[in-house]
Amino acid sequence: MIQIENLSKNYGDVQAVDSISFSLNESEIVGFLGANGAGKSTTLKMITGYLSPSNGNVHVGDKNIIDNCIDIQKMIGYLPELNPLYAEMKVHEYLKFHASIREITGNKFNEALKRVVKECSLQGVVHRTIGNCSKGYKQRIGLAAAMIHDPKILILDEPVTGLDPNQIVEIRSLIKKLGREKLVLMSSHILQEIQATVDRIIIIDKGKIVADGTSEELISSAQGVKQLHLEIKNAEEGSIQDMKATIPQVNIKSIKKDENRFNIDLEYKSGTDPREDIFKHAVSQSWVITEMRVSEKNLEDIFRNLTNTSDEGAPNE
C-alpha cells in the first residue's frame, strides 16, 4: 500500500534520513523503532507531506507524495509527535473542524463523531474544552481527530509517550483493534511498547534501516549467538583480554571491574560450547570463577546492538 523508495532528507549538512526503502501492506501494524534523533519523525513527516524529501519518493497506491500530496493526505490520518491540539476548542468542535476539512458534514459527521467517540472512549468529554482534559484524553482526542475520516492509513508518531501504564494499555489495545482493518504505522523509542503492539518492526538508526521483520524473525536472526556472563576473582584485565587467544570462539563484549571482581560479558556461536575451555583457562590463570551464566539474546539486546547505543553495554573493542 505504501512504497518508500530511496527516501532521504537533509537538514543543511545533517543527513537525517539516508536513502531508506521499504513497503507497507494493508492491515498490518508496523512499528518504527529507533533511538531519539534516528530519523523516525522525519520519515513520518515526509510520508504525511509535512516535509518534502530531499531525494526519493513515497508512493501510496498509484499516487506519489511529490505530485499528489493532497490526494495522499486525504488517505492518511496523522497523529503528530507531542500531539498538538487547540486547547481553547471544545472536543466536538475540534473533531468537527477536522471533519469539515475532510468534507464530512451534516449527518455523515454525526455518524463519524459517534464512531470515533465510541472507538476512542471519549463519551464523557465530548462537550468539554480540550485544555481541561487529562493527558490520556488528549491523546485519544488526537487519535479521534486522525480517525474522523476513517482513513485507510494511520500514522502515529510516539502515540503513548507521557501516558500512565493504564492509559498505555488502553491506547495499545485501541491500536491493535484499528490494525485489523487499517495500515497503522507507529513510531516509538520504547522497545517494549513496539513489541507489545505491532506485527512488524522496522529499526532505524542514524537515518538508515538496520532491521526489518517480525519480532520473532529479528530474535531468530540473532539466535545464532549466545551470551555468557562470567564473574571472576583474582584476575587482571590484560590476562582476560588474552583469553581470546586461547579460546578463539568467544567474543569479549565488555569487561567491568567491581572491586576485586570482574564482570565479563562474552558472546559465542551456538553449537560451540566454550565453557569447559573457559574453566580450564581460569584454572591455568588461577582465577576463581564465582558465576558463569548462559542466556539467549532478547529483542532489547538486538536493538541495542543494532542501534549501537554507546553506554556501558557497548562493545568493548
Added chain:
Amino acid sequence: MNNIKSIFKKELHSFFTSPMAYIFLVVFALINGYFFNIQFFLINESDLRVLFGIVPLVYLFFIPAISMGLISREKSLGTIEIISTMPILERDIVIGKYLAGFVLILLGLCSTLIHYLTLCYVGTSIDHGAVFTGYIGLALLGGVYTAVSLFASSLTDNQVIAFIIGIAIVLMFFMMDKLLFFMPSSMSGIVQFLSTDFHLSNMSRGVLDTRNLIYFGSVIGFFLSITTRILESRKWS
C-alpha cells in the same frame, strides 16, 4: 472554497472564545469615539474626516496585535503540523486566516458607524458619498494592514516578534508619504504612490479611483502570496 470556510470559521471562533475579540472591539470603539468626539464638535464641520484621520492611527497598533497570533501561534503550539498535513492547500489556510482577521477589523470599523449617526443628527448638507468612499478606504486599509500582519505572523513562532515586525512594516507604509521631504525627487513619485495614506486621502475626499482600488488590492495580494510561499517553505527546511 470549503476549506477556506473551515479555516475561517475556526479562526473566528478562536477570536471569540478568548477575550481577545471583545477587548479589541470595545477598546477600538472607545479610542475612536474619544478622539473623534473631542475634535468633531470643535472643528464644527459636517464630515467624518476627523474619523478618517484617527482610525488609520488606531489600526497601526490594533491590527498587528490581533493578527500576530494567526500563524505564529500555530507554529509555537505545533498545530501547524496538523493543518499542514490535512488535505488543504497552504493558499487556502492563508486566505481563511486572513479573512477571519479582516472580518474582525470590519466589525471594529462598524462600531464607528455610530459617529456617522451623530453626524446625520447634528450635521447639515452632509456629503454621504464621501462618507461611503471613506469607509471603503478604511476597510481596504484594514485589509492591507491585516495582510501585512499575517505575513509578519508567518515569519516567526513568537507572537511578540510577529507583533513588532507587523508594526514596523505597517508603520513604514503609513509614514512613507510623510518622509517625502527626505527623498530624492526622482524617487518621491514612487514612494508617494506606495504609501497607504496617499490613496486613502483620495478616498476620504469622496474620490473612488480604480488606481486606488488596484493599489490596495495588489498590496493585499502581494503579502498574501508571500505568506503562502513562507508556509510552503517549511517543506524544504
